[in-house]
Amino acid sequence: MPNYLIGIDGGGTSCRAAVAAGDGRILGRGKAGAANILTDPETALANIAGAARAAFEEAGLDPAGITQARALVGVAGHNVGDAVHYVKRRLPFAAADIESDGLIALQGALGDEDGAVAILGTGSIYILRRGDTISYVGGWGFTIGDHGSGARIGHALLQESLLAFDGIHEASPVTDSVMAEFKNDPSNVVDFARLAKPGEFGRYAPRVFEAAQAGDPVAVRLLKTAAVTVDEALDVVVARGGRKLCLLGGLAPLYRPWLAERHQPLFVEAEADALTGAVALAAQRFGSRKEVGA
Amino acid sequence: MPNYLIGIDGGGTSCRAAVAAGDGRILGRGKAGAANILTDPETALANIAGAARAAFEEAGLDPAGITQARALVGVAGHNVGDAVHYVKRRLPFAAADIESDGLIALQGALGDEDGAVAILGTGSIYILRRGDTISYVGGWGFTIGDHGSGARIGHALLQESLLAFDGIHEASPVTDSVMAEFKNDPSNVVDFARLAKPGEFGRYAPRVFEAAQAGDPVAVRLLKTAAVTVDEALDVVVARGGRKLCLLGGLAPLYRPWLAERHQPLFVEAEADALTGAVALAAQRFGSRKEVGA
Structure with missing residues (x-):
């Protein structure tokens, strides 16, 4: 059984998944409904699994194979302690890490380079990577932060x-x-x-x-x-x-x-999207092509 | 039975009342709990009546006399349609008008003179009187207004x-x-x-x-x-x-x-407080000493 990787870009309106070979090469993509682990973890779990199975199907693989795959799951609201632990224990994969949607977006945008992303949507947050160090600036939500959002x-x-x-x-x-x-x-x-x-x-x-x-x-x-x-x-x-x-x-x-x-x-243009970033992080952590660091 | 007047200053934490003779001369004061007609009209009604009875008692009058008195009730959130009508119909007085807490504050502060008050507390609002015309500026609440509050x-x-x-x-x-x-x-x-x-x-x-x-x-x-x-x-x-x-x-x-x-x-200093303003408005509308206008 090859060591398949899964990248997940989970958002408040939809959840996207990609399956990749052990070297990070994307083989197929899939999509499902919302994956908000804070407000509705059960639905999030169902849609994460559903998107992953759809990606396996698109790649011509048996969807049951997701249980042998290793996944990097990017979600909004990842830093909410209990919800992360609850969801992480119930993910249907052989192994999984949960990271912020911001981090997978940064990985997609900059690849393995140092730099920063400014995410300017309904909210706003800034994420900086220098070598192994990730730091966050701003955010904090609409009530008391998210300036410029x-x-x-x-x-x-x-x-x-x-x-x-x-x-x-x-x-x-x-x-x-x-x-x-x-x-x-x-x-x-x-x-x-x-x-x-x-x-x-x-x-x-x-x-x-x-x-x-x-x-x-x-x-x-x-x-x-x-x-x-x-x-x-x-x-x-x-x-x-x-x-x-x-x-x-x-x-x-x-x-x-x-x-x-x-x-x-x-200013630079994004190299790729957040889903690609999730797959890249999965490849770094679980793949056959190990990163040697920055 | 003399034509007693009642002024009410109803607020979110307490409700104050004063009873006055028909010419507006204050005879006694009383106090009771919160009178928020929007969030809890039944409690507001009970506390308005309780404060009025306490004022009658302090004046040496029979508290049952409140049902023959005419009242000017100043309340926060007065401009909330249905709540005002509901409360007005159930007030235990012979006649009553409901006005904003801002208007009774203006009457207390300026007496019968033209001018404006800036109410700068938890919220903020500006109320101007020129002759018979009252106009409001600002307010609109914390979410989208109340600048400087x-x-x-x-x-x-x-x-x-x-x-x-x-x-x-x-x-x-x-x-x-x-x-x-x-x-x-x-x-x-x-x-x-x-x-x-x-x-x-x-x-x-x-x-x-x-x-x-x-x-x-x-x-x-x-x-x-x-x-x-x-x-x-x-x-x-x-x-x-x-x-x-x-x-x-x-x-x-x-x-x-x-x-x-x-x-x-x-800038001028306030002549008197909002409760005194409520009594003065009661005297104008219901009292023996009718105002001749500005």
Whole structure:
């Protein structure tokens, strides 16, 4: 029985898997539903197994073979102690490590090189690798962190729309569009915001980028403020030795022109995606081709 | 049976009442527990009646007399439609109006004069009176408004403490004190913030004022930012004709030196408290001494 490897990229909306030969060469891919180990570990376990079996099938292998394979599972919310242990013990593989979705994204983006990724989506976080050392900057979630994230930008837009309604700040086409959406009644904005999850605030972020592109003064101001928070975090990453910076996440392509001139020469394109990164880490840890370190 | 008047100042932690003669002269005061008509209307109704009976007793009147009295009830969250109607129909008085706690505070602070109050406590809101016209600026609650409030200042302090932990912003004695309180573990701050109510964030606001007084650079920066939001709202109030500004709420005495020079000449001290304001409004609407208007 060959030593098959599995990489898993588990997310809140879907879970992707790849099966690889012992040297890390990908043989097949598969997909299943959400894998949120914190909020629903049983479903996460079922979808991780389902995606892995689908990858074996696509590779022309017997899906039952997943139980002999070794896996690297990347998941959001990996640093939540009990949930990780619970899921790790129940994974249907011969051996498995669980890592953060950020780490597999970094591995995919930079390969074995040193550098950092800025993940700019609904949330925001920065991950730096220097040799064997991984360090995290920022994150901490919407309530008290995730500066510059889509959720924070969307929240700021709603807030500015109420300030414009009250005449405290200037109105603009983008704040007018928000108030119109809420029937020009601030109470409707308040009711929405009180119950909104980060992703619901984040849905307003692309509108801010679009409006800024069109010259909307409020959108430009909000994005300049958000970009400063990203540049400040990148400064920390650079000060810690990051020489290659890779922007990832849904907002990455939108953000780049807003970031400081001093960071532009450091930006690199991602080599590969997070799933490829998970497979690469699986190959390093369990594969026939052992890494010799950085 | 004389035409007794009742003023009620109902708040989230306690409810105060005063009974007055038909001309508005206060005869006695009473107190009871919380009166939050939105979250617990039955308890609010019981405590409003209890405080009114206690006021009658202190005045040497038969508490049963409250059913013949006319009342002006000031409550937080008054503008919540159904809850107001439900409570109004069940109040044990011969007649009653329900108004916002802000309006009775304005009446107490300014008497019958035109002007505005800035209520700076756990939340923040600005209320302007010109003649018969009352207008509100700001408020909208912690999630999407209440700029410059204690809750927002406390939230900003926790946020800065995490930014300092990550090396993104400078640390200072006040951010060090926060991190020490949370055992220098950002996850503890995140866990607290995720569940914290506005009042729990607001408990950190006095610490920011104290630290700023002592020259702490982070505290000074946070308060300058907060003071700008208050000054911007006061600009709106002044533009709408406010010529007297009265700062109310727990943060009022702390805030005044931080506010812009342009507003200092407009600040006046409150004439009386919100309970006195409730009685005065009761006398205007139901009393023997009818107001002739502004």
